[in-house]
Amino acid sequence: MITVKNLCKSFNGVKVLDNVSTRIEQGEKVAIIGPSGSGKSTLLRCLNLLETPDSGEIWFEDKLITDPKTNINKIREHMGMVFQSFNLFANKTVMENITLAPVKLGLLSKEEAKEKALSLLKRVNLEEKADSYPSSLSGGQKQRIAIVRSLAMNPKVMLFDEPTSALDPEMVGEVLDVIKSLAEIGMTMVIVTHEMGFAREVATRVLFIEDGGIAEENPPELLFNSPQSKRLQEFLSKVL
Amino acid sequence: MNNLETKFYNAFIVKDRWILYLKGLGVTLEIAVAAGIIGIIIGCIIALMRLSEPKNGRKHTLWWYIATAYVDVIRGTPSVLQLLIMWFIVFSSSKNGLLVASLSFGINSGAYVSEIIRAGILAVDKGQMEAGRSLGLTKAMTMKEIVLPQAFKNVLPPIGNEFIMLIKETAIVGYVSLSDLTRTASQISSRTYEAFMPLIGAAVIYFIIIKILTLLLEALERRLRKSDNR
Numbered sequence: 001m002i003t004v005k006n007l008c009k010s011f012n013g014v015k016v017l018d019n020v021s022t023r024i025e026q027g028e029k030v031a032i033i034g035p036s037g038s039g040k041s042t043l044l045r046c047l048n049l050l051e052t053p054d055s056g057e058i059w060f061e062d063k064l065i066t067d068p069k070t071n072i073n074k075i076r077e078h079m080g081m082v083f084q085s086f087n088l089f090a091n092k093t094v095m096e097n098i099t100l101a102p103v104k105l106g107l108l109s110k111e112e113a114k115e116k117a118l119s120l121l122k123r124v125n126l127e128e129k130a131d132s133y134p135s136s137l138s139g140g141q142k143q144r145i146a147i148v149r150s151l152a153m154n155p156k157v158m159l160f161d162e163p164t165s166a167l168d169p170e171m172v173g174e175v176l177d178v179i180k181s182l183a184e185i186g187m188t189m190v191i192v193t194h195e196m197g198f199a200r201e202v203a204t205r206v207l208f209i210e211d212g213g214i215a216e217e218n219p220p221e222l223l224f225n226s227p228q229s230k231r232l233q234e235f236l237s238k239v240l
Numbered sequence: 241m242n243n244l245e246t247k248f249y250n251a252f253i254v255k256d257r258w259i260l261y262l263k264g265l266g267v268t269l270e271i272a273v274a275a276g277i278i279g280i281i282i283g284c285i286i287a288l289m290r291l292s293e294p295k296n297g298r299k300h301t302l303w304w305y306i307a308t309a310y311v312d313v314i315r316g317t318p319s320v321l322q323l324l325i326m327w328f329i330v331f332s333s334s335k336n337g338l339l340v341a342s343l344s345f346g347i348n349s350g351a352y353v354s355e356i357i358r359a360g361i362l363a364v365d366k367g368q369m370e371a372g373r374s375l376g377l378t379k380a381m382t383m384k385e386i387v388l389p390q391a392f393k394n395v396l397p398p399i400g401n402e403f404i405m406l407i408k409e410t411a412i413v414g415y416v417s418l419s420d421l422t423r424t425a426s427q428i429s430s431r432t433y434e435a436f437m438p439l440i441g442a443a444v445i446y447f448i449i450i451k452i453l454t455l456l457l458e459a460l461e462r463r464l465r466k467s468d469n470r
Contacts, residue, residue, distance in 0.1 A: 050370055074376065076375065079374070080374075081371075081374035081375075083374075085365075086367075089385075091390050101372075101377055149375070153375060
């Protein structure tokens with residue numbers, strides 16, 4: 001579904017991603033772990049071109065999205081993204097947050113979008129917040145709404161950029177539960193996370209990123225139980 | 241006491257002079273409002289030019305250079321000189337002082353307003369734009385629906401402040417022989433040989449106008465802030 005070939009990216013002369021290649025298949029749940037500053041988030045943000053790669057190719061289905069001629073907006077309609085800092089639209093109500101993109105992009109009528117938003121809100125038990133503004137919500141509520149906002153676009157893949165890192169500990173569970181339920185219905189997803197237990201439970205494959213490259217990649221049981229490289233062993237001993 | 245009364249009488253009542261102050265105030269406000277509108281239009285355009293993103297590795301866009309040169313020149317020269325240059329050089333054939341003055345102040349104000357708007361847009365969290373783009377919205381759509389409405393709240397207080405400055409700055413239009421409030425007061429004082437009443441009177445009028453404006457701005461700001469806590 002997504003193919004990454006020889007991806008390189010640097011910021012101000014510092015190489016953040018160095019020749020990264022991988023494939024993400026339909027239905028896979030890929031967790032990306034690694035020390036901070038290793039390039040995990042940058043890799044994720046390159047997938048929908050929120051960061052522009054310096055070189056390399058990214059394919060989404062049969063389209064080369066790193067080609068400047070490709071209309072990236074059309075591609076992004078199919079790639080949901082959830083941010084660490086939620087990024088709900090501060091000047092819009094919860095309902096408007098969810099319906100804005102599908103309506104503006106002509107995918108749904110206003111009524112259809114509202115109906116869809118309500119049913120999605122019900123799924124995360126937040127239908128009573130439809131008319132609230134984001135500033136009145138808790139972090140966990142905001143993140144669940146942000147997930148719903150992405151789902152309203154019917155994405156083919158969901159990208160999660162440390163979705164629980166900005167949350168108070170007691171709210172992490174409610175957000176992870178929503179992501180888990182998405183995994184169960186077969187959503188393809190890529191998750192940058194520090195929640196090792198979650199990665200182990202939900203992921204079908206785990207990428208360990210270090211110094212801008214994929215240092216190790218395996219199914220979770222293998223990767224967590226018998227880490228091959230010294231660096232991964234050290235990393236796991238610190239975080240587990 | 242009697243003396244004060246006479247002075248007041250000479251400054252305001254004789255020959256219906258109070259009408260002159262009102263006419264002067266009219267000129268002041270006309271120029272300020274016209275210049276304010278011109279300034280906001282220019283300010284928006286210049287701010288967007290300064291925020292335009294360069295492609296293929298360049299540092300700035302051509303738009304950025306043009307807009308930056310404009311802001312530099314306007315901020316680097318006195319507004320009185322700008323007014324004189326507009327009146328005696330650029331539009332030397334024009335007889336319409338009101339129009340030239342409005343344009344001159346508008347062009348001046350535009351430079352300052354553009355900086356206010358630019359800062360207001362930059363103050364909106366970068367994540368708002370990223371969230372919009374990640375949903376497939378274009379940059380223009382996200383700007384219009386998400387970033388600009390939030391920037392509006394940021395820029396309202398400094399724009400109000402800029403407009404207040406503008407009202408007072410129009411007091412220099414006497415240089416191009418327009419009879420605004422300040423010039424009227426000074427003309428009357430030279431006719432009555434008495435400065436106190438006309439000048440203090442004019443000052444009080446400016447003060448009242450600006451006080452009313454300040455109260456209105458505060459009320460508007462309060463209303464906008466309310467939507468934050470719903």
